[in-house]
Amino acid sequence: MEAPVLEKLTETQQNQRMVEYEVARIYDFFLRAPRSAQEFMLELQRENHIEYLTNGLNHLGPSFRVLDANRPWICYWILHSIALLGDSVDAELEARAIDFLNRCQDSSGGYGGGPGQLPHLATTYAAVNSLVTLGSHEALSSINRHKLYTFLLQMKHPSGGFRMHDQGEIDVRACYTAISVASILNILDDELVQNVGNYIQSCQTFEGGIAGEPGSEAHGGYTFCGLATLILINEVHRLDLRSLLDWVVFRQAGLECGFQGRTNKLVDGCYSFWQGGVCSLLKRLSLDIDEQSVQPDAREGSSFDNLSTGADTSRKVNYNDVGYEFIEKHPSSQPLFNSLALQQYILLCAQVPEGGLRDKPGKPKDYYHTCYCLSGLSLCQYSSSNEDSPPLPQAVAGPYSNLLEPVHPLYNVVFERAIEALDFFRGK
Amino acid sequence: MVPIRLWRLPKQDFSELMGYFRAVYRADERSPRSLHLTAEAIAMNPGNYTVWHFRRLILEALNVDLHDELNFLDNIAESNTKNYQIWHHRRWVAQKLGTDAANKELEFTRKIISLDSKNYHAWSHRQWVLQALGGWEDELDYCHELLKEDVFNNSAWNQRYFVITRSPLLGGLKSMRESEVNYTVEAILAHPENESSWRYLRGLYAGDTQSWIIAPQVSSVCLKVLGSRINFVFALSTLLDLLSHGFPSTQAFRDAVDALRVPDDNQTDSNLAKTACLILERVDPIRVNYWLWQKSKLPQ
Numbered sequence: 001m002e003a004p005v006l007e008k009l010t011e012t013q014q015n016q017r018m019v020e021y022e023v024a025r026i027y028d029f030f031l032r033a034p035r036s037a038q039e040f041m042l043e044l045q046r047e048n049h050i051e052y053l054t055n056g057l058n059h060l061g062p063s064f065r066v067l068d069a070n071r072p073w074i075c076y077w078i079l080h081s082i083a084l085l086g087d088s089v090d091a092e093l094e095a096r097a098i099d100f101l102n103r104c105q106d107s108s109g110g111y112g113g114g115p116g117q118l119p120h121l122a123t124t125y126a127a128v129n130s131l132v133t134l135g136s137h138e139a140l141s142s143i144n145r146h147k148l149y150t151f152l153l154q155m156k157h158p159s160g161g162f163r164m165h166d167q168g169e170i171d172v173r174a175c176y177t178a179i180s181v182a183s184i185l186n187i188l189d190d191e192l193v194q195n196v197g198n199y200i201q202s203c204q205t206f207e208g209g210i211a212g213e214p215g216s217e218a219h220g221g222y223t224f225c226g227l228a229t230l231i232l233i234n235e236v237h238r239l240d241l242r243s244l245l246d247w248v249v250f251r252q253a254g255l256e257c258g259f260q261g262r263t264n265k266l267v268d269g270c271y272s273f274w275q276g277g278v279c280s281l282l283k284r285l286s287l288d289i290d291e292q293s294v295q296p297d298a299r300e301g302s303s304f305d306n307l308s309t310g311a312d313t314s315r316k317v318n319y320n321d322v323g324y325e326f327i328e329k330h331p332s333s334q335p336l337f338n339s340l341a342l343q344q345y346i347l348l349c350a351q352v353p354e355g356g357l358r359d360k361p362g363k364p365k366d367y368y369h370t371c372y373c374l375s376g377l378s379l380c381q382y383s384s385s386n387e388d389s390p391p392l393p394q395a396v397a398g399p400y401s402n403l404l405e406p407v408h409p410l411y412n413v414v415f416e417r418a419i420e421a422l423d424f425f426r427g428k
Numbered sequence: 429m430v431p432i433r434l435w436r437l438p439k440q441d442f443s444e445l446m447g448y449f450r451a452v453y454r455a456d457e458r459s460p461r462s463l464h465l466t467a468e469a470i471a472m473n474p475g476n477y478t479v480w481h482f483r484r485l486i487l488e489a490l491n492v493d494l495h496d497e498l499n500f501l502d503n504i505a506e507s508n509t510k511n512y513q514i515w516h517h518r519r520w521v522a523q524k525l526g527t528d529a530a531n532k533e534l535e536f537t538r539k540i541i542s543l544d545s546k547n548y549h550a551w552s553h554r555q556w557v558l559q560a561l562g563g564w565e566d567e568l569d570y571c572h573e574l575l576k577e578d579v580f581n582n583s584a585w586n587q588r589y590f591v592i593t594r595s596p597l598l599g600g601l602k603s604m605r606e607s608e609v610n611y612t613v614e615a616i617l618a619h620p621e622n623e624s625s626w627r628y629l630r631g632l633y634a635g636d637t638q639s640w641i642i643a644p645q646v647s648s649v650c651l652k653v654l655g656s657r658i659n660f661v662f663a664l665s666t667l668l669d670l671l672s673h674g675f676p677s678t679q680a681f682r683d684a685v686d687a688l689r690v691p692d693d694n695q696t697d698s699n700l701a702k703t704a705c706l707i708l709e710r711v712d713p714i715r716v717n718y719w720l721w722q723k724s725k726l727p728q
């Protein structure tokens with residue numbers, strides 16, 4: 001295969017061609033390899049990934065300085081990845097993690113990026129998801145839910161959005177992290193939900209995806225956050241689901257097979273979860289999409305406002321049931337994206353066989369990409385079945401031993417742990 | 429006062445510095461030396477939002493000239509263009525400076541965008557500046573300049589949409605529609621494989637499906653691209669969208685779509701939308717499930 005000719009192409013085209021060239025080389029090598037080599041290449045290197053992850057927990061060394069305000073995130077990325085791989089940390093490490101996260105918990109509620117730092121919604125989400133992933137009584141009961149609720153209320157902005165921290169930025173991530181923790185901890189109520197739907201709705205763009213704030217560009221990470229938030233508050237009808245679906249399926253790249261975050265951008269393994277997650281959430285909403293299709297103009301102009309308020313008042317929602325009920329909506333048989341193609345990208349292009357996963361070939365592995373590539377891989381594997389039953393072998397690319405634990409698609413923690421946490425906090 | 433000597437910091441390691449920071453932060457000491465310390469801590473780790481937060485409290489307490497603060501930010505921003513905290517801080521400073529800061533902020537984001545044309549934070553900041561401080565006059569020209577350079581730059585298309593729908597100097601989407609449609613059709617014909625321009629075209633009719641299905645420029649650009657028989661996926665999916673909203677199919681469209689079939693597409697169907705789905709399943713296999721789903725939703 002010849003190197004691509006780069007003259008006369010725009011910057012976007014040049015970057016795209018270079019990635020296509022690199023990925024095509026890998027797929028070409030794979031297709032020409034003998035069968036035994038192919039089988040090896042498609043194998044998820046479980047042991048190596050676990051070793052890479054466990055090392056990360058043990059040595060949070062000096063190179064992590066830039067993430068010093070992000071330590072609960074590192075805990076979550078690593079602990080969740082280990083849980084997806086069907087493993088768990090030993091008792092001592094678990095105790096250390098609980099103790100560390102507890103020291104990040106602010107005396108007036110919420111978790112900061114490290115001990116003594118201001119509480120922040122994103123690190124609160126990471127800390128809560130870490131503790132839910134650990135799952136023990138000690139882990140779950142270390143969360144001060146009442147103070148956390150107060151912190152969430154303090155972060156609420158009249159626009160309906162949330163601030164990330166005291167006087168911090170307002171965006172769709174903040175909405176998701178706030179609503180997600182409130183939902184799983186059973187502290188979500190009307191006051192927290194007030195106007196959140198308006199804010200997210202105002203962030204859906206003409207392309208169909210959702211932006212970080214009104215006017216910005218549709219983006220995979222924010223689209224997942226916005227859609228999951230609206231499902232958790234039972235207001236998903238506020239979105240134009242049809243255009244959202246059309247936008248997200250076009251984010252899967254035809255040659256590379258992975259997802260890109262935005263139109264005409266490069267593929268990146270982490271969007272396996274963000275965009276793949278949007279696809280799996282939408283699949284469970286296919287009935288809602290049909291309803292919108294019957295009346296395609298229902299959202300236009302004032303008729304939509306009537307529609308949304310009508311739907312909101314017609315029945316009282318128990319927000320804390322959504323985490324249970326949503327997953328009972330059994331998806332129709334086929335995923336809306338190309339699951340096997342995406343698994344191929346994750347295993348052959350994003351996986352570093354020596355351990356860890358990455359954005360794309362040529363990029364270094366890191367815990368963030370390991371977490372979201374594995375989360376996306378799990379979504380793919382279960383995309384034709386339900387979380388509570390094992391998928392058919394043909395749904396799993398590579399050997400069946402590649403099978404990961406299923407995730408709860410609204411919170412992105414391992415399914416069983418999410419249900420246990422919902423049960424634990426339901427009685428509170 | 430916290431009893432530590434910080435006036436001239438020796439080269440020290442990160443944990444020592446953060447130890448000093450925590451001391452003045454806990455004591456809520458809003459002093460010049462604390463301000464200096466926050467600058468050191470930020471240089472070590474610009475992602476520490478607690479340091480930034482404390483810095484804002486100090487800046488307010490000391491009544492510091494915020495133009496200096498913008499210069500401080502300029503120096504660290506270029507190597508940290510994807511950091512939420514720096515951009516948030518910049519917004520806070522610019523807000524305090526008011527309309528005076530508009531030009532500098534537009535220049536600054538222009539510079540970042542020239543280095544990284546799809547920088548999400550830079551674009552968000554620029555949109556905030558336009559809305560809060562003004563400076564809309566040249567924005568449409570700026571979008572054009574960027575699109576001329578790289579018509580696949582979706583961030584520039586998004587900005588263009590932002591301008592035509594929100595600029596107080598223009599008359600809004602409806603009054604801009606005709607000229608924008610012409611601009612977009614030209615971009616599509618030059619690169620029919622460019623998804624950005626197709627999505628922009630659809631966006632020009634947001635909330636107005638009636639105009640979308642009767643617009644002659646829309647059906648004609650679809651027909652032209654279908655007729656060329658290459659790079660027609662977006663034209664065909666646009667046709668599908670038009671049909672689902674009640675666009676009456678014509679013989680010209682039926683002929684154009686028929687010409688895209690290959691002998692393998694032996695299922696003859698009089699339904700144009702269904703034929704379009706069948707062709708898309710073949711030419712766009714990554715989305716085969718989506719096209720099957722679309723087909724299953726067609727009225728029988």
